[in-house]
Amino acid sequence: MLLIWHRFFSDCVRLILKGERILTFGRRNTEEIKLEETKVWVCSSTVCKCWIRDNFKSSAEPLCPICNSKMILTTKELQVINNHSQKTY
């Protein structure tokens, strides 16, 4: 029992230390978060909240992957995904 508590405690300490490191190193990253008007397809169903990015769609006029309803093209303010395999503009 004592050993379990000891392990739990040391895990907590490790998490706290990790968190501090993330905070100090993450400060620069939070400033770099960019929002961009992105083309998205939103499910036409009123009960379904599904949407997909235009560049992730499977066909010219995609159907909702959840409920198979028609999807409507619109735009959303989305965080720019830094994909290193793609060109950044």
Ligand SMILES: [Zn+2]
């Ligand atoms: Zn749907």
